Amino acid sequence: MRGKRATSYDVAKLAGVSQSAVSRTFSPNKSASKKTRAKVLAAAQELGFVPDPIAKSLSLGRSRLAGLVVTQYAQQNYPVALKSAVDVMTETGDSILLQIVDATDDGDTAIARLLRRRVDVILCAAGVSEAAARTCAEASVPLVLINRRLNFAGVDQVGSNHAMVMRGVAQHLKDTGTRRTVFLDAGEGNWVAAERRRGYVAACAHVGLPEPDILVGDFDYEGGFKAVAQMGDAARNFDAFVAANDPMAIGAIDALTLELGLSIPADVQVIGHDDTAMARLRGYRLTSIRQDMRTILSKAIEMAYGRLEEPQREDADLLIDSTFVPRGSTRD
Amino acid sequence: MRGKRATSYDVAKLAGVSQSAVSRTFSPNKSASKKTRAKVLAAAQELGFVPDPIAKSLSLGRSRLAGLVVTQYAQQNYPVALKSAVDVMTETGDSILLQIVDATDDGDTAIARLLRRRVDVILCAAGVSEAAARTCAEASVPLVLINRRLNFAGVDQVGSNHAMVMRGVAQHLKDTGTRRTVFLDAGEGNWVAAERRRGYVAACAHVGLPEPDILVGDFDYEGGFKAVAQMGDAARNFDAFVAANDPMAIGAIDALTLELGLSIPADVQVIGHDDTAMARLRGYRLTSIRQDMRTILSKAIEMAYGRLEEPQREDADLLIDSTFVPRGSTRD
């Protein structure tokens, strides 16, 4: 095995058959007699032959690469997401090309890079312009949006069912005697936070809770802390804070307890989102919401490859249920 | 641009030159006259031609793919690491194939997969057997170990200088009147924790602190909490807890304060590792150590590609300084 690796020609020569026979032996559903197959496999074994994926890509016109675009936040805060995506893909012999976008949530550049790389499909958990979607369509590369929304023919979408889980949150708050609530949103351009806000606002209306005040933080701990701290005593007028993510919720808790001396959950309830490791700390015990990222990603992969087979299929738009995870920052 | 994408032949025809001319125009350092180049570029522009990376890979024998193996822990806890690696690679037109290994820290399977994929180089921040290293060598794929150690010719290594930073930690503890300390280690097979332990133990000897007791947790919050909680009142005999990572340190803090009623840092000092988001929470203000993952990864990439050019180069073993980040869980 020193030096160069064996090619199908080497195997063919050793097995005394043609290169085509070798190729066919390694492709499923191709005609090859038992005898030939055995000879080829023996020779391949001896030479340590593995079909070259690059040559395969060239002749099949498939790179067996899937592009995945995520935000920096997602990369860090969904523990199993990336791993399960990689695992799912690995099983079929495909791999993931990762692109990470920062707070701007602009996936267009990432998509352009992935297309240049000739990925077979793109899963995008970042913002996407119509122009980018069109580019994908022109290249016949299926594009699946994750927790984002875009009305463009041929683009499938999967995401969390925020409306549904937020209804449970609002109901829970109402049942525990809450009246006035604050939603801790993130700044402009944070699509995910906005979706959660919309879900919560709608849920309040639905269960008969007053419309929440909207407070804008930075989608991180300091942002949540500062936003609430700056409210000063005005914060005392609210019974609950629902945050777009856990770090902001924890920031809110620190502001409420350390700055205002309020007690949680007796005086005020706090709810986060994403069920991160922080939420489990005994110092906080933050009630949170867990997205089913595993399912979301595996569905996204399924949809992407499904469309590769059947480009004209009707557009899909899947909503995956999230789970409410009650802990000590809310009352029963 | 509907349908199939343009090839170098299409461009050649439109520009009225040979396909070789097109190829040469798109390869740096190849002879091509200004005139030809201009004609080709114009035609390419018109057809939206981009050289196919797959065909390129096949003829150049380079996939322009780098394998990166990380543990699940690393994937989540080094905020900028993955992103900066992806960015560094993207600049040169290369991409990263990610493999994530779980707590077993066994990178061999991941490496085998990457080799089958024909990556050009492999960066591995997980355990590697000699056999796997040999396989890489046979395939002429440079292997760079990150925060791991293996004595095998041709394998380069980069990692944090634990000995150095731990010396600072031990000195700081000594200067603040500490005598007996505990190192919160993780279980068998956690290479990173073990490296940090060795660094700390050596540092204690170096600065004249008593040899620390070793306590084994699970490398996570619950593990740290339980390990310290189970010590019971015995924990009161120690002046400081140095943990192999932040979650364990936070777990220790919760056990010390909530279970034993100790106060931090007055009664006992606690130090974590990795400077995660948790460490910055006002409820903990954990003193920690920050690895310079950005530098570590970019050096790893540099070394890997360097060796691709110069396979016989002397083995490198680089130590990157970590930073001590003092916060409220230690005294000045």
Add this chain to the structure above:
DNA sequence: TGCATTTTTGCATCCGGATGCAATTTGGAT
């Protein structure tokens, strides 16, 4: 056993760019 099918097999060519070599053009110096 003989003839018609169905399988299996090998040949040749394709996928899309890179490159050694020889032919041709260009440029410089005289």
Add this chain to the structure above:
DNA sequence: ATCCAAATTGCATCCGGATGCAAAAATGCA
């Protein structure tokens, strides 16, 4: 203008597998 060296160009072939097609072999049926 003339000759030589250097730069440019095109041709042909390679990278390693996949596959349509036609020839060859194996199988079925009478």
